[in-house]
Amino acid sequence: MPEYTVLTAVALVAVVALELFVLRTGLFRMLAYWVSMVIVLGFQVLVDGWLTKLDAPIVLYDPAMTLGVRFPWDIPVEDFGFGFAMVTLTIALWLRVTRTPRGRRTEEGR
Template sequence: MIPEYTVMTALGMIVVVGLELLVFRSGIFRRAKYWAALAICLGFQCLVDGWLTKLSDPIVIYNPDMFLGIRFPFDIPIEDFGFGFAMITAVLMLWQWNLNRIPEEAE
């Protein structure tokens, strides 16, 4: 059986990518600014999440039955990166989609 957190993370990623490619079509995946923003956010996620989940003195404790148990780097469960990707992408996708809807005269 696949762990719940792993399944939910994978589904979140698939749904967000599917929404971007099939529904919203904001074009963020073609923009260097998106990839730069994603790298910056995930970089800070490493620092914060690494501190919160470090095995030597964890603040957040995961049920070992709910995730794969693979931790990289700094003891971060790999599912956290998928969740972060989905969350950041969803926000930026909706933001860009909304900006794309504004007529150029109104800008």
């Protein structure tokens, strides 16, 4: 099994489970979260597509470490899963830290 693929899958499952069962910020129910993910995806396609294009790559992947599925612009699909996990974890932790135990924002978190 490709290492990058496995690590991406583990990261996805771990971050979703952490949000749903531990942090419980309600992140997945927030429209602002999903809008931010669309914005992140748009920029990820532009930047990652430029970095990984097969005709002149800047970042090289060992083919044995990925599934070999690239879409669009030659972006390894694992990059999208890793990006989703990284951004989701960051936002969830931010929400958790800036809220009081009652779920209200602190003065610093406004």
